[in-house]
Amino acid sequence: MGGLLSKEPPDLDSMFNKFEKTDSKSLLKKHLTRQLFELLKTRRTGLGATLLDVARSGLMNPDSVVGVYVADAESLTVFAELFDPIIGDYHQGFSSRSVHPAKSWGNLNAIGDLDPEGKYVVSTRVRVGRSVDGFPLNPRMTAQDYLDVEGQVAVTLSTLEGELQGEYMSLSTIGKARRKELVNRHLRFKEGDRFQAAANACRFWPRGRGIFLNSDCTFLVWCNEEDHLRIISMQPGGDLGQVYRRLAAAVDTIGGSLGFARHPRLGYVTFCPTNLGTGLRASVHVRLPRLAADRARLEQVATEHDLQVRGTRGEHTKAEGGVYDVSNKRRLGVTEFQAVEVVQKGVLALVSAERALEG
Template identity: 45%
Template sequence: MNKITTCPEFPKTCKSLLSKYLTQDVYSKLNEKKTANNFTLENAILSGVVNLDSGIGVYAGDIESYTTFNLLFDPIIEDYHGFSKEDKHTSNLNPNDLNAPNPDEEGKYILSTRIRVGRNFANIPLGPAITKEQREKIENDASNALNSLNDDLKGTYYPLDGMPENIKKQLISDHFLFKAGDRFLEAAGLNRDWPSGRGIFHNDEKTFLVWVNEEDQLRIISMQEGGDIKEVFERLTTAIKKIEEKIQFSYNDHLGYITSCPTNLGTAMRASVHIKLPNLSEDMNRFKNITDNFHLQIRGIHGEHSESVGGVYDISNKRRLGVTEVQCVQDMYDGVVELIKIEKELENK
C-alpha cells in the first residue's frame, strides 16, 4: 500500500462516513498531527481508504486520537450516534435497575441470550497503535485477573499462541475461538503479530467468555441458552466489577468506554438474543418497524450481513453512546417482548 500523501478522493459509490467528512480542509488541518503514541491521520483513515465499502472507515489508535483528530471524529460520531461534542455519557451497570423477567419461560421463541462489552486498558494505546510488548503485557495482566475469578466465573485462560490441537478443536466446536480480524481490521493494523498476545478465557459452565486482544483488548461476554436476560446481565456486571479490581479501563465523561471503532463508544455493549420468528419474518416491513421503534438491529444468526436460518434472527440493541448499559438491555428486552407478542398473534391466525 502506498503512503497516503494527499487527501484521498473517494468514488461516488463510496458511502462511508470517512468519505463524507474527510474534506480537503480537514485533511490539511490534521495531516501533520500525531498523538503521543505516534498515531497519525494516515493510520486512522487507512482502513477506509483501502476498503471503499466500509460503513465508517476510521479507527482510533488511542484515547488521544479522539481529540487530536476531532475535526474528523466528532462529525462521524455525531452522524452515527446522534451525539454531539458537548454531550456527556453516563454509565449504569446496576442489574437492579433492569426490569426483565424471562419473556419466554417455555423456551419456545428465544434460543439463547448473549450480552458483551468491549473494554480497553487505561494508559495503553488501542489495538491499531499498540506495540507487541504492550499487547503481551495486556495478555499477562488480563490472564492473571481472569484466572483469579471464582464461584461461577471460575475458569481457564487459553493463549492462542502455541495452542494444542485438542483444545483448539474444542474451542472451535464451542464457537469460542476467534480468528485474525477481517480485511477492515487488517488494514487498521489490528492483526499485527498474530497470534502473539491473544487468548480466550471461559468459565467451567461455558456461560462466561473473554477474548483478549481481538478488536478490543478485552471483549467480555456473558451468555446462556434461553431467555433469562436479567441473569445474563447480572453475570456480566459481576464479572466486570471483579476484573475492575485488578485492571483500570479507558473511560471519559464524554465518550464513555473508549474503543478503537467509534461505533462501539459509550457502553461498548451489544445485548442480543437468537429468536425464532417464522411468521413475523414473512412480513419484513412490519418486523423492521417493530425493531426500529425499540432501537434494535436485525441480523442473521452468523452475525452482520448473514442470512436467517429457519426463521431465527439475531436481535440486538443499536444504541451505544449517550444511553446507559441498563437502557441498552431494556431496549432489547422490551423489543423482544413485543416481537414474541406479535409472533403469537400470527400463530393464532
C-alpha cells in the same frame, strides 16, 4: 503532550490523493475534506498516533461504512474534528455537545426471563468491549504491548471466583485439538477482516491473543481480538436477567483490577467508534417463523423499539428457521441498563406479535 505537530507520515499524502478521487460512500469520505486533512495530517498523540493510524483502513478500503478506527484514547480528542462528526452521523442523536452518561447497571432485578416456556428464545448473550487504560489500541500496539496486555488480563482473570472462575488459554500455546474444539463450539475468534487488517489489528498474530472460559461455558473473555477485552456472558434460553447480572459482576470485578480507558464525553474507549459509550451489545436469538413471513411487521416492531435485527449468523446473513439475532441499536448516549432494557421490551413485543399471528 498530545496534539503536538510531528513529521508527516511518508505515504499519507499519496493515500489521501488517491482516496479523494474515489466515489466512496464512507463516513470518512464524507467528513475528511482537503481542508481538514491539511489541518490534521501533522498532529500526533502522546502515544504517537497519527491521522494515518486513524484513517489508514478507510483510505485503503473505499467500500468501508465508517472508515476510521481509534488508535489510542487521546486520538478521540486530538482528531476530534474528524471523529466527532463521524460519531454523530453513526450514533444518530449524539451530537458534538452530547455527553455519554456514567456507567449504570440500574436495577439488575428489573431484567428477567424473556421466554419462561422456552418456546421462542434460543439463546441470550450480552457483551462489552473494553480497553486497558494506559495502552495504545491496535494501530499503535507493538508485539510487546500485546504480550503486556495479555499478561495483565490473564493475571486478573485468574483471580475470578464462583461461577466466573475458569481457564485462560493463550492462542500461541493451545494445542491443535483444543483449537479445533473451540472453533467448532464458536468460542474461538479468528484473525480480523481486511478492514481491521488495514488498521494494523492483525499484526503479530496470534501473539498476545487468548480466550478465557468458565466451566459452564456461560462466561467468556477474548483478549486482544478487536478490543483489548471482549467480556461476554451467554447461555441457552431467554433468561436475559441472569446473563446481564453475570456480566455486570464480571465487568466490575475485572475493571476494578485493570482499569478501563474512558473518554470524558464518549464513554468507554473501543477500537471501533461504533462501540463507544457502553460498548454493550445485548443479543437474543429469537424464533419468529410467522414474522419472518411478514417482514414489514417485523421491521415495524423493531423500529418502534430501536432494535437491530440481523440474520441467525449476524450481519448480511439470512434467518435460518425463522431465527433472528435481535440486539440494541444504541450503545452511545444510554446507560448499560437502558441498552439492555430496550432489548427486553423489544423482544417481548416481537414475541407478542408472533403469538398474535399464531391465531
